[in-house]
Amino acid sequence: MKKIIAIGIVFLLVSCKSEEKKEAISNPKPLKTYSKDGISIDSYNFLGLEPYLKKDNDTTYVVNFWATWCVPCVEELPNFEKLNAEYKDKKVKVLLVSIDFPKMAETKLLPFVKEHNLKSEVLLLNDPDANTWINKVDSTWSGAIPATIIYKGDKRRFYEKSFSFEELENEVKQFQN
Amino acid sequence: MKTIKIFAFVLLAGLASAFTYKNMDAAAGYKVGDIATDFSLKNIDNKKVSLKDFKDAKGFIVIFTCNHCPYAQAYEDRIVALDKKYKKLGYPVIAINPNNPEKQKDDSFDLMKVKAKEKGFTFPYLLDEGQKIYPQYGATKTPHVYILQKTAKGNQVKYIGAIDDNYGDEKAVKEKYVEKAVDALLKNKEVVVKETKAIGCSIKA
Numbered sequence: 001m002k003k004i005i006a007i008g009i010v011f012l013l014v015s016c017k018s019e020e021k022k023e024a025i026s027n028p029k030p031l032k033t034y035s036k037d038g039i040s041i042d043s044y045n046f047l048g049l050e051p052y053l054k055k056d057n058d059t060t061y062v063v064n065f066w067a068t069w070c071v072p073c074v075e076e077l078p079n080f081e082k083l084n085a086e087y088k089d090k091k092v093k094v095l096l097v098s099i100d101f102p103k104m105a106e107t108k109l110l111p112f113v114k115e116h117n118l119k120s121e122v123l124l125l126n127d128p129d130a131n132t133w134i135n136k137v138d139s140t141w142s143g144a145i146p147a148t149i150i151y152k153g154d155k156r157r158f159y160e161k162s163f164s165f166e167e168l169e170n171e172v173k174q175f176q177n
Numbered sequence: 178m179k180t181i182k183i184f185a186f187v188l189l190a191g192l193a194s195a196f197t198y199k200n201m202d203a204a205a206g207y208k209v210g211d212i213a214t215d216f217s218l219k220n221i222d223n224k225k226v227s228l229k230d231f232k233d234a235k236g237f238i239v240i241f242t243c244n245h246c247p248y249a250q251a252y253e254d255r256i257v258a259l260d261k262k263y264k265k266l267g268y269p270v271i272a273i274n275p276n277n278p279e280k281q282k283d284d285s286f287d288l289m290k291v292k293a294k295e296k297g298f299t300f301p302y303l304l305d306e307g308q309k310i311y312p313q314y315g316a317t318k319t320p321h322v323y324i325l326q327k328t329a330k331g332n333q334v335k336y337i338g339a340i341d342d343n344y345g346d347e348k349a350v351k352e353k354y355v356e357k358a359v360d361a362l363l364k365n366k367e368v369v370v371k372e373t374k375a376i377g378c379s380i381k382a
Contacts, residue, residue: 069247070378071281099376101247101345128343129351134374144318144379160317160379 031126032102036110043102043124046133052095052123053137053149059091060152060175062168065125065137065145067100068112072162073146077116079165083172084120092172094120099145102126150175206315209371212331213239213323216310218273218303221290226301228271228325228332235267236326236335236362238355241316243274244292245283246378249319251344253296256320259340259355260300268324268359270300275311275319278304280381308382318377324358324368335362338373 028051030042055061064080066073077096084094096118100109105124113122127133134143138158141147148159152175159171207213215228228237238259242249260270278285286304293302305311314323315337324336336358341350358368 067247072379072381101251103345128345128349130344130376131339131342131354131373134376141374142317143374143376145376146379 034105034110034124036106037114039110039114041098041105041110041113041122041124043105043126045127046125046136049097049123049125049127050136052097053151056153058152059093060150060172062092062094062172063097063149063151064094065097065099065147067098067145068104068108069100070145076146076162076164077118079163079168081118081120082165083168087172090176092176096120096122098122098124100124152176206313207323207334207337209334209337209368211334212328213325213334214313215332216303218305218310219286220301220303221286221293221298226271226303231269233267234269234327236324236359237332238263238268238270238359239314239323239325240270240272240340241275241311241314241319241321241323241380242272243276243281243284243319243378244288245276245281246319248344248375248377252320252340255340255347257297257299260298262356263359264299266359266363268362272298272300272302273305273310274302275305275308275316276381277308284381308380311380316380318375318379320375320377322355324355324362326362335368336371339375342373344375 028044028048030044030048032043034041034043052061053063062080062083064073064076066077068074080094080096083092098109102124109122109124130143134141137147138149140158141160144160146162148161148163150157150159150171155175157171163171217225217227220226228234231237240256242252242256256270256272263269274284274289276284289302289304292298316323320340322336322338322340323334325332326335336355338354340353340355342352342354343350352370354370354373357370361368
């Protein structure tokens with residue numbers, strides 16, 4: 001019996017590992033990784049971010065564009081954090097894409113993530129020529145933040161607005177049916 | 178008593194619909210080719226400013242901007258440079274702060290005066306009191322540029338969007354959208370890139 005469990009564990013470990021590998025191949029290399037006090041954030045240009053906006057599986061992705069200096073963004077962050085925590089086991093994943101100025105990544109962004117103990121995945125988008133990529137996120141986006149995309153496979157919706165937790169939960173539920 | 182109640186209800190309903198209408202306006206706004214309405218807004222010297230005051234202008238570089246937004250701050254020096262270059266050629270910068278100072282304390286009228294002095298603004302810096310003008314234009318963020326050209330029909334929108342293609346590093350700029358557009362207008366040519374998008378801070382109404 002013990003042997004079977006052991007084999008099972010080994011099998012699980014191996015399968016986890018191979019999945020990690022697959023993920024690593026499909027995700028491009030970051031431009032730079034910023035680290036401080038145990039917090040680590042990868043930065044990407046838009047080409048590097050794009051795969052995160054186009055994952056094709058049965059998970060519902062909630063991608064929020066924000067910045068530490070954006071007051072309405074910071075106000076709604078707890079709602080995204082709550083969603084990420086409460087829907088963790090329901091195939092929902094929150095991704096927080098910061099558009100903070102890269103030169104402030106170490107002085108503002110990393111301390112903010114630590115102070116607010118953010119659990120959702122945080123990326124830094126470093127691509128100053130926004131005119132080339134705003135329309136690729138969504139053609140209706142004016143460029144104002146906060147902005148959010150919710151998608152699962154081919155189904156996607158874009159929102160240039162702030163969210164309460166209830167509103168966010170309602171939107172996500174429409175993707176889960 | 179009853180009449181007061183009914184009156185209050187009608188008033189509330191009226192207000193509610195007024196707000197809905199305002200929001201719809203904001204979503205629409207001007208497209209390139211539209212005629213922009215004039216305004217009369219308070220400048221930092223307490224005098225009202227309208228586009229019609231600029232008798233010799235050929236057009237305007239209208240920029241919705243504000244004090245607090247880091248993107249707006251990143252462009253302050255470049256906005257001053259635009260005014261310096263194009264005012265004498267007939268296209269002055271008109272800066273408008275669209276934010277409601279009640280919602281965004283850093284964008285108060287008094288702090289606008291401080292900002293203008295600090296950064297040496299050479300152009301009007303107007304407060305959109307009551308947040309009435311930016312929805313007509315369709316501005317959604319700061320900074321957000323509208324280039325207008327004086328025509329027989331009025332001030333026609335010729336360009337909407339970003340100042341250039343790099344907010345973070347002026348030295349790395351490759352495309353100066355606003356300069357190219359005004360240069361084309363000065364030569365009586367068609368503006369090639371009429372609309373661009375940029376990241377900005379949402380307007381706080």
